[in-house]
Amino acid sequence: MRYNKTITLKNGMECCLRNGTERDGQPVVDNFNLTHSETDYLLTYPDENSLNVAQESQFLKEKAESEREIELLAVVDGVIVGTAGIEAVGTKYKVRHRAEFGISVAKKYWGLGIGKALLTSCIECAKTAGYSQLELNVVADNERAVSMYERAGFVECGRNPQGFCSRIAGFQEVIFMRLEL
Numbered sequence: 565m566r567y568n569k570t571i572t573l574k575n576g577m578e579c580c581l582r583n584g585t586e587r588d589g590q591p592v593v594d595n596f597n598l599t600h601s602e603t604d605y606l607l608t609y610p611d612e613n614s615l616n617v618a619q620e621s622q623f624l625k626e627k628a629e630s631e632r633e634i635e636l637l638a639v640v641d642g643v644i645v646g647t648a649g650i651e652a653v654g655t656k657y658k659v660r661h662r663a664e665f666g667i668s669v670a671k672k673y674w675g676l677g678i679g680k681a682l683l684t685s686c687i688e689c690a691k692t693a694g695y696s697q698l699e700l701n702v703v704a705d706n707e708r709a710v711s712m713y714e715r716a717g718f719v720e721c722g723r724n725p726q727g728f729c730s731r732i733a734g735f736q737e738v739i740f741m742r743l744e745l
Contacts, residue, residue: 565583565628565630565631565632565633565634565689565692565693566583566628567581567582567583567634567636567685567689568580568581568582568583569581569582569685571677571681573640573676573677573678574675574676574677575676577640577641577676578640579638579639579640579645579676579678579681580637580638580639580640581636581637581638581639581681581682581685582636582637582639583624583627583628583634583635583636583637584624584627584628584635584636584637584647585624585625585628586621586622586624586625586628587621588621588624588637588644589617589618589620589621589624590617590620591643591644592620592624592637592644592647593613593615593616593617593620594644595644595645595646595647595668595670596610596613596620596647596668597610597613598670599646599647599668599669599670599671600613600668602670602671603671604703604730604731604732604733604736605702605703605705605706605709605736606668607666607701607728609731623635627649631693632652632663632693632694632695633649633650633651633652633663633693634649634650634686634689634693635647635648635649636648636649636682636685636686636689638669638673638678638681638682640673640678645669645670645672645673645678646667646668646669646670646673646678646679646682647667647668647682648665648666648667648668648682648683648685648686649665649666649667649686650663650664650665650686650689650690650693650695650698651663651664651666652664653699661695661696661697662695662696662697662698662699663690663693663695663697663698663699664698664699664700665683665686665690665698665699665700666700667679667682667683667686669682674708679709679712680712680716683712683713683716684716686698687716687743687745690745691745695745696744696745697742697743697744697745698718698742698743698745699740699741699742699743700713700718700740700741700742701727701738701739701740701741702738702739702741703727703728703736703737703738703739704723704736704737704738704739705736705737710739713741713743716743717743717744718741718742718743719741719742719743720739720740720741721740721741721742722739722740723737723738723739723740724737724738724740725737
């Protein structure tokens, strides 16, 4: 699935939302390590990154060639400042209508509209891919993210009071949310 769109951020700068490509492997790994060190709300820590640069490059290539999955990059002044994507829950008949959404944006760029733009783009891509449901998990204390998802139409489906075990905060409650497409 191909995607390319330029938006104007709240600070007037331009941001390109585009597919990750094979050549983006190193900067995407660097962005992963940065974003996952800046907040305790993401699934993993930088030292838990399971992909090296070659594997990340291959992952991005596969997503760019996929008809039903995508990995988008937010690029400002030539720098990758955020990523978001949709991934199939599975290929079996009973779950092939569902996709999972994930996102991260570098802290320096929070509040400029990048997260909302990536979310909106991924919703658009999920519809194009034929999914009827988009799902995500979010730490309950991450009020800004929860609010953004609710404004986009996501609804809470359940909570796990010990969904994450943070190295910093101990157990974190995780909200499971879904959006009917």
